[in-house]
Amino acid sequence: MMLPMAATPTIVESLAGWLASWISSSPDAVRFVAAALHIGLLAAFFGLPAFAFIWAERKVSARIQDRLGPTHTGGRFGWLQSLADGIKLIQKEDLAPAAADRMLFRVSPYLVVIASFASFLFMPFSNGWVAVALDCGLFIGMAVLSLEVLGVVLAGYSSGSKWSLFGGMRETAQMVSYEVPLGLTAVIPVLICGTMNLNEICQMQSGWFTNWLVFHSPFTFVAFFVFFVVTLASNKRAPFDLAEAESELVGGFHTEYSGMRWSFFFLAEYASMFFVSGLGVLLFLGGWWTGIAPIDSALSEVLGGYPGRVLGLLVFLTKSSLLVVVQIWVRWTLPRLRIDQVMETCLKYLVPISCFLFIGSVMYPLVLLSALGRPTLLPVNSIGTRVPVLPPAAVPVTTPHDHPHDHSHPHDHNHGHGPGEHSHGPGGHSSLDRDPAEKPAAREVTLRGGR
């Protein structure tokens, strides 16, 4: 009985393999320790961006409002301001209103944080650096992220305050509505790549930046911006922050919260901001690839596996942070919408637009194929030529060229080839093989080896 695992060795397994060379304990124990270590690592990833972005928000908003923002704490730029805030909040008294449902009131912030944190489990930070590598990684990531709303709603409801209740209800309606365009735009890259594995999607965007999905077709280009707008709403960021709406609802769902629990909401919010930005980067903006083919190939070939991934991690963090900064920028630039305008924007505009984009993305390569004889306008493109076909009894999956062979792999690669495993979609892997950005040694691994 084992936990489900993907073909790509995860960072947990890498850690487990590394630990096993030091500790001669049972494999389970080793695995447990590795998982715990990784969760700690993720927790750091969960907390640090939040602190950084809260500071960034203060500075950016100050700049936009022609102020200075925090300047003294921690020296220059007030870079320790977030830490100071955190200490202040931890020190505060944990209050619960008399009318509140105390149990739910206390649990709700944890729900939010758990949901937000759990989504990080499925996000690859660099090639293969993912806690739980699943074929349906994108799907489950979005699913977990959507749980965040439960905490918000329960918080609003259990506060025993009308403002909070209104905030919770607004959040519910908004979230539930915006999940439709979110799903529709997120499924466009899935459609093009033929996989929901975020790692694979990202690997397919290697090479020059024209391989990024945002440049794949006019529809994906628009889809990226729709996706970005929708993620703003699903994170209840301005101009869609109707759940808080301090001018109308005082503070919305967190009106009655204070101290540590209050800070949880914000921790979760900034973590989610980072998560959705990372998702956008992974889906549309090439993930951990710089977008310059020679640099990428040099990084992955010359530096080899581990250092290359570290650099990829930095690229990914940079891209995501830039998107977060754009979110902050938008927040302090645009006025808040009314709730009916928010719903209208979603139901009357974003849903039809995303439907149109979805259909357009489906039709685009087909039309080009019939008109030009190839499914893309660009001369060289490794993506979109993959037609996902499920051959009988064997599901071939192309693993990236820089598959981490040097790391311990739980599988013994005996590669029992099932019948018909080499069947390809039309123009499928051959075009992939010709991609100069990839090693010619791209090979296929059967997931379901016959035994």
Add this chain to the structure above:
Amino acid sequence: MDSVGLNHYLFVGAVLFVCGIVCMATKRNAIGVLMGVELVLNGANINFVALSRYTPLGLDGQVSSMFVIVLAAAEAAVALAIALNFYNNHLSIDVDRADDLRG
């Protein structure tokens, strides 16, 4: 490793199923009844997936549970709409008051 078997999952499914039935039978709130229904469906889903894992049922069990989930969502939407309508008409969500068709 093999100490967790099919029967354990079926036991969990049975617990959820019975809890769902009792929930349906005891809750006067219409939404509570709906929650009972969800529990019943989840109990069944656990059985589906477990049998799919442990018996030659194969993929069928998982696909069945997928359909159950989707249809449960549809059912919840319609039932909720009905509940809202009922509330609008009776200003109450008490299913015991929904006895206009009693004998």
Add this chain to the structure above:
Amino acid sequence: MTPNVYTATSTTLKWLLGTAWLLPLAGFVIEIFGGYWGGRKTKTAAWIAVGCIATSFVLSLSALLVWRGATAEIREKQATALAEHDAAHGHGHGGEHGHGEHAHAASDHAHGAADHSHAHTNHVHTDHADFNPLRTTFTGEFYRLARFGSVVVSMDYYIDGLTVLMFTMVTLIATCIHVFATGYMAEELTEHYEDHQVHLSGGRHFHRPGRFYRFFAFLSLFCFAMLGLVLAGNVFQVFIFWELVGVCSFFLIGFYVERKSASTAANKAFIMNRVGDFGFLIGLMVVLTYFGTFQFANTSPDEIGSPGLFQMVRDTHGHMVTEGDGREKVVLLQSGGNTPLHSQDGKQRVIPYWLLIVAGLGVFAGCVGKSAQFPLQTWLPDAMEGPTPVSALVHSATMVAAGVYLVGRFYPMFTPEVLLTIAYVGAITAFIGATIAIVVTDIKRVLAYSTISQLGYMMLALGVGGWMAGLFHLITHAFFKSLMFLCSGSVIYGCHHEQDMTKMGGLRKKMPITAYTMLIGVFAIAGYGLPGLPINFSGFYSKDAIIASALTYVSLNPQHFLLFYIPVVTAGITAFYMFRMWFMTFAGTPRDHHVDEHAHESPLPMVAPLCLLAFLAWFCAFRGEDGGLAHQILSSEPTHVRDGLEHGGILGLSLPSHHQIHEKHATAGWVALFAAGLGSLISYLFYCRRTLDAGTIGRQFWVIRDFLIEKWRFDELYDVMFTRPVHVIGAWCQGFDKRVLDGLIHLASHLTLQTAKFDRAVDERLVDRIVNICGEVTYATGRSLKGIQTGRLRQYVMFIALGVVSLFVLVFAFLPRS
């Protein structure tokens, strides 16, 4: 005649006569609607009617000329051929009948030498087809109404010399009568016409708006119907217009519908005609069944191969081709030439001889009704209830002429047996009519019985084989009878609707034109003339021809001697009563001063037609049988008539040939003249000189007188024969209805009632009880189960769970575990 000429002539005649035929219909429509909406005091309707019928006359006359022009060549050839054959003294026989030796006039008919010397020789007709009237006949279709398989119902035309002649005659006489009627009916030109003969309670008379327009409308319709009958190309079409004529006569006889006598007379005329038409229908059925067509003949070059009736029943030589004897005898149908006609499956098409007799008798029955022949003659005198112009029209040119015309037209279809029947019926009718006319005092009724008598003459002539004689008399009689009717109308008009001759007398001085024109008519009907003179009264020639035919017939068939003596005697009686009428009306001294004082000559519109008709009555038969009129008729004579028949048919009857008739001509002429002279003389003695007192004679022979006054007791006979039995049978039926049928019905209703009561009891006590029990049980069950149906969702959930458990337990308890 080339096909082109045929087609051109046919089309011309079709349009001329078709227009002449339809004009009166148009007039009718205009008059009946225009008159209804228009005023009552205008004569517009009359002028429209006169205009229509006069135009028709002009068109008919044009048609006559066109026809003569188109057929002149053929008729010339026929005449030449006839002359040659006469010269050759050929000997002819053929078909079923062999011609014996027969006499014929040496003189040539066509060339009209009035030489009655004779040479009796046999001769051979080398080419009978030369004398085929169908060669001068134009047939075709106006409009096809329907087609049922091979049976075509259409409006056809059949135009030969007789048709155009009849058209001319009818339209001419009708024009005269129309003009006359404009004067005669003038008193209808009022909003309040007082009918003196309708007595209301309180001694008042009936008042109504004038019906001038209606009279002329129906007159026009009458002319339309008669012309359609004459023009008809098939016998079914004849039947349609036949009925239309009957309807029009019904309207016109019943013109004074408020008078009981008029409406009764109209009914009588109509019903009597129906009796005859019944036979007509039977004849039609036979014809349709065995011939499959109604058309008389198809002479169009386009129609070769689809022969008409005449072409089927006789070959081009006029012979009926027969097979077998007695009841097995059949007539082989011809295909229009001299070849047999075959049905689709190749069989020779035949008609049983006796069925041909039935068909002929049937059609003749229709003619009996229409022409008021012996058993059905009683309607005609009663028809005098109509206005006098109507009587004139009915009795001369239209209605009664239709019967004779149809017999003449249908002549090729008649077998000798049928002809014998026709002859006897005609003879009896002639005698009955003449005898009754002796005692009648109503001026119009005298003329009516005279008409009956004369129609009998015509039938007799046709029956004894004098085809030309019958139709000749039809034309001449039409002229002088219409003349006399109009004269009588003039008298009645002048005497203020006094019709009784016993109240007249000496009117010659008051209304001279009427008197002398009437006298011409009387001379004409009496048949005065000098044999050998070319200018004689028309009646002389025609009656002479009839008597000659009858004499020849009797000489060939001695057992039927009555067929000669009756017409001779009748000729005498005719002269007697006609002079009696004239003497009583115009000669002597006035008997009734009241009548005499008011008597005056009629106005010009009434007198002018009298003069025209008098002229025609005198001179229309100019040169007799050698004249144009007779030749015109002769051109249409059926082929077989010329050569007669020897021992034909089942009864072995012989029919006279032209030659044989000519041989007897002189004798017959003198006999007839003698009879007429005798009759006139007696009449003169009785009613002018009064040497003999008619009253005394009448009293002495009161039995005969009363018998005649009672019109031979035909009405009583019919009363006894039909009316009373019908009443008795009706009474029986009524009793049967009331006692038996009503009793049965009452019994049935009673039984139904009882059954219903019983049923109701069963229903209420048994069925309802069962139903109620069911209902109560259901209701009780529902009541008891109501507690379970709480509408509580949660309870239901529990029930479901319990049910699942129970099912589980049941399954595991009772199913064996494998």
Add this chain to the structure above:
Amino acid sequence: MSVLVFAIFALAACGGALAVVLSQNVVRMAFWLIISLSSVAGLFFLLNADFVGATQLLIYVGGTVVLLIFGVMLTAQGPYVNLKTNPAEVVISLAIGGVVFAMLVAAFSGVNWSANSERLTAEFGTATLQTPGYNQQGEGSTVRRIGGALSGLRTESLRDGRAIERPGYLLPFEIVSVHLLVVLVGASYLARAKRRSGGSEPGAGPTV
């Protein structure tokens, strides 16, 4: 370790379900339902049915339960209205529930599953699958195979090494999608009908 994980998820699922039954507050019921259903999703992951688990999370927990809570908020007569149930009814329900539970446990505990598998193998011969379940060695996820099956392409490996194609679920999939469309329309129509109390937008319907 998997026993431990299973124990955590199973206890959470059962405990959440029991708490749903025992709670009187609807919102708390919803909370416990979230716990229970999320744990069920965890059980699905344990059973290597990762796609079903993800679906459970996204649709059930993230959609249906949110909808239920939304409904609670729209229909609440007061923040803490409790509709008390007759204790006798509770007792009867619990008794019936106990009977049903006993029946279920008796039903599945009496079955020899492996023997059944063998019998099926014997009965259907080559038609039986190569492995009794799927993915027994934990080699990956089932998302591709489910996707293929839903689009009408389903392959099974047989014991003799052959692969056979079986009818997929394209027709049910289409029926379900049409069904969802109908539900979307119907639910929006039902929820819109003569609203008496002012609420928020009827966005709940289309998001199903």
